[in-house]
Amino acid sequence: MDLRIEGSESRFGAYVEGLVSVIGHAGRGKPLRDYCMGLMLLCERKSVEPIAAVTAPARTAAQHQSLLHFVGEGRWSDEKVLAKVREMVLPEIERHGPIQAWIIDDTGFPKQGRHSVGVARQYCGQLGKQDNCQVAVSLSIANHHASLPVAYRLYLPEAWEQDAQRRRKAGVPREITFQTKPEIAFEQIRAACEAGLPHGVVLMDAGYGANTDLRTKITALGLSYVAGIMPNTTVWTPGSAPMPPKKWSGQGRPPKLIRRDRKHQPNSVKDLALSLPARAWRTIAWREGSAENLSSRFARVRVRAAHRDYNLTESRPEEWLLIEWPKGESEPTKYWLSTVPANTAFHRLVDLAKLRWRIERDYQDLKQEVGLGHFEGRGWRGFHHHATLCIAAYGFLICERETISPSGPRAAALFQAPPVPEGYRPRGSAATPRAAHPELYRDHATAPRARLGQKPAAMSLLRRSNRGSVSA
Numbered sequence: 001m002d003l004r005i006e007g008s009e010s011r012f013g014a015y016v017e018g019l020v021s022v023i024g025h026a027g028r029g030k031p032l033r034d035y036c037m038g039l040m041l042l043c044e045r046k047s048v049e050p051i052a053a054v055t056a057p058a059r060t061a062a063q064h065q066s067l068l069h070f071v072g073e074g075r076w077s078d079e080k081v082l083a084k085v086r087e088m089v090l091p092e093i094e095r096h097g098p099i100q101a102w103i104i105d106d107t108g109f110p111k112q113g114r115h116s117v118g119v120a121r122q123y124c125g126q127l128g129k130q131d132n133c134q135v136a137v138s139l140s141i142a143n144h145h146a147s148l149p150v151a152y153r154l155y156l157p158e159a160w161e162q163d164a165q166r167r168r169k170a171g172v173p174r175e176i177t178f179q180t181k182p183e184i185a186f187e188q189i190r191a192a193c194e195a196g197l198p199h200g201v202v203l204m205d206a207g208y209g210a211n212t213d214l215r216t217k218i219t220a221l222g223l224s225y226v227a228g229i230m231p232n233t234t235v236w237t238p239g240s241a242p243m244p245p246k247k248w249s250g251q252g253r254p255p256k257l258i259r260r261d262r263k264h265q266p267n268s269v270k271d272l273a274l275s276l277p278a279r280a281w282r283t284i285a286w287r288e289g290s291a292e293n294l295s296s297r298f299a300r301v302r303v304r305a306a307h308r309d310y311n312l313t314e315s316r317p318e319e320w321l322l323i324e325w326p327k328g329e330s331e332p333t334k335y336w337l338s339t340v341p342a343n344t345a346f347h348r349l350v351d352l353a354k355l356r357w358r359i360e361r362d363y364q365d366l367k368q369e370v371g372l373g374h375f376e377g378r379g380w381r382g383f384h385h386h387a388t389l390c391i392a393a394y395g396f397l398i399c400e401r402e403t404i405s406p407s408g409p410r411a412a413a414l415f416q417a418p419p420v421p422e423g424y425r426p427r428g429s430a431a432t433p434r435a436a437h438p439e440l441y442r443d444h445a446t447a448p449r450a451r452l453g454q455k456p457a458a459m460s461l462l463r464r465s466n467r468g469s470v471s472a
Contacts, residue, residue, distance in 0.1 A: 008400060012037070015396050018088050022080040031070035032389075034063070039370040039393040046371020046390075048072075071375075071389070072382035081388050082150060083195070086141075089148055089395040094198070096145035101200040101352065102192065102223070103140045103147065103359040104185040104208055106155065108133040109373045116378045117170035120157040126373075136387065137181050139188040140362050141200060146398050147358040149366075149391050150197065151188035154383055155181055171379045181207070182214040193221055201340060203356040206230055209337065212307045219339060226322070226338040226352045231270035233335065235303035235321060240264070242306070242315055256313045266306035273299065273323045273332045281325065284347050286354040296326045298350055305337060318342070322349055362394075370394055 016036060020029040038051030048067050056063035093099070108124035110133045117134070124133035139151040160166060161178040179187075185208055193199075202218050202225040209215065209227025218225050236242065243264050245255040260266075276299050285295035303321045319339045325332040336353050366372035370393045375386035 011400070012396060015088060015399070019081055019084055019392060022084045023076045024080075025076075028070060028074060028076060031066050031074075035067055035071065035389050036393045036396070038067075039390055040397065046374040047376045071385045072377050072379055074381075074385060076385075078152075078384050078388040081392060082152070085392050085395045086148065086150055086197070089398055090141070090198075092399045093141075093143060093146045093148060097143045099141050099143055099198040099200045101142045101203045101355050101358070102189065102197075103142055103203045103356055104137070104189065105140075105205065105356075105359045105363075106135050106137045106181055106207070107363045107367075107372075108135045115166065115169065117172060117380045117383055118154045118156050118160060120159055122157065126367075134383070135181075137184040137188070138359075138362075139185065139192060140359055141192075141197060142355060142358040144355070146401070147362055148395055148398060149362060150192060152384070152387050152391065153184055153188070154380065155179075155184060169378070171381055173380065176380075182211040186214055186217050189218060189223070190221065193223075199223060201226055201338075201352050203352065203359075204228060205356065206335075212305065215305075215337070215339075224339040224341075226336050226340065226349070226356075229269065229335050229337050231268065231332070231335060233269050233337075234266040234306040235269055235272065235337075236266050236306050236315065237272055238302060240266070241304070242266075242309060245313070257310060258312060258314060260310055269303075269321055269323070269335045270332065272301065272303070272321070273325065273335070276301070276323075282346065284350045286347075286350050287357075294354075296324050298346070299323045299325070300346060300349060302342065303337075320344070320349060322353055365397075366390055366394055369397070 013033075016029070016033045019032055019036075020026070023029070023032060034055040035051060038055045039046050041054050043050050043054050048071060049064055052064035052067050053060050090099075106125070108122075108126050110124055110127060110131060111119045112132065113119065114132075119132060119134050121130060121132055122135060123129070124131050124135070127133070135155045137153055137155055138149045140147045140149045142148075156172065156176060156178060158178045160172070185204070189202065202223050204214075204225065204227050206228035209225070209229050210233065215225060215227055241264075242258040242260055245257055245259065248254040280299040280301075281297045282299070283295055284298050285293040287294045300323070301321045302318045304318055305316045309316060317339075319337055320342075322336040322338060323332050324334040338349060338352070340349060340352065363372070370390045372387060372390045375383060377383065377386075
């Protein structure tokens, strides 16, 4: 056996033993190992049945039932497994530098029908439009070397909260009630604080950053943020401010709320950006791309958020407004509010705002490399168990990034799958086995990339470097 593969398998065995220690029953060790192994092997589909076929080709039916029960019904704790993954993977990430960011986001999975847990017609980022899908909210911790999801939860639409029959069939726990995505995200952030995770600046796009309540709660936890906002977000610009409370007339309670009038109104961040002089804009590069440095024009201004501050007794604290206006665009394209310290260097602020790309890489790798979106069950427990094991497999690949040269053969994989029996026929298939599921019969040494752009998981991740530093 190739010593590289042998070494990786040995480390994988030790990694899985760490997970077995928190999974609650020794008998779950083998299905845990097999499922994680299946997620990393080169098969196009990472649902239970194909994983059973490539991990136990001589007894596929029995393996299928075992894995189906383990993932769909097994009463082990997602939280404990994710905590163990953090414990084992975080030191490898921090070996390349301290944690710099906590990134919150969500991802969608297109789904047919109406019975898969949480499915509804809603915005699906994968499709870029409203459609039938499931959506999950996650929190990742990151530095420039790598990132790791540390919390993951399905968003349950309001229609599901009222539908007792669908909830019962999908096994939705009674304590799960409707929460908005920002509310789920804040619970994940608060839990991360309570777990003592190394702090980072909270990064979020406008879908979360536009929520004033979320930003306020994050600040109350002692965390800073870089939050995407919408162009119509209103702020008090330098030199402007709301009016003080009305003078007390001597009757009733003394007025305490700050005020506005026609002459004292906040401005939208778009109007502010368009009014800035040319000297306010700087071209800043933040990361090396595949062909050239990624750079754009930015401006920043100290402002105070104005959203409904007429209900407050004093103005909100000053924070940074960061604006991006790429050359060639007719107007600015992105806006952020940030509570990082006032003395933070300009290029550092841009670096943090752009570090959010890490969550997009998380989702890309989790979906394309380890099959995050391939779960075919309908239940709450199975949905989360599958995601937890995908994150566990992804965590191991993070640890293995430096064990294989990025210049090695593209088809080199960390693990070799056993051949699938010639007579294997997937359940319910009327076609010949090879015609029905050609991905299960692929020669793992010479396989081309799958239709979703897949290649052996380890090599794909190893090729992705995080080169370069931010420079002004």
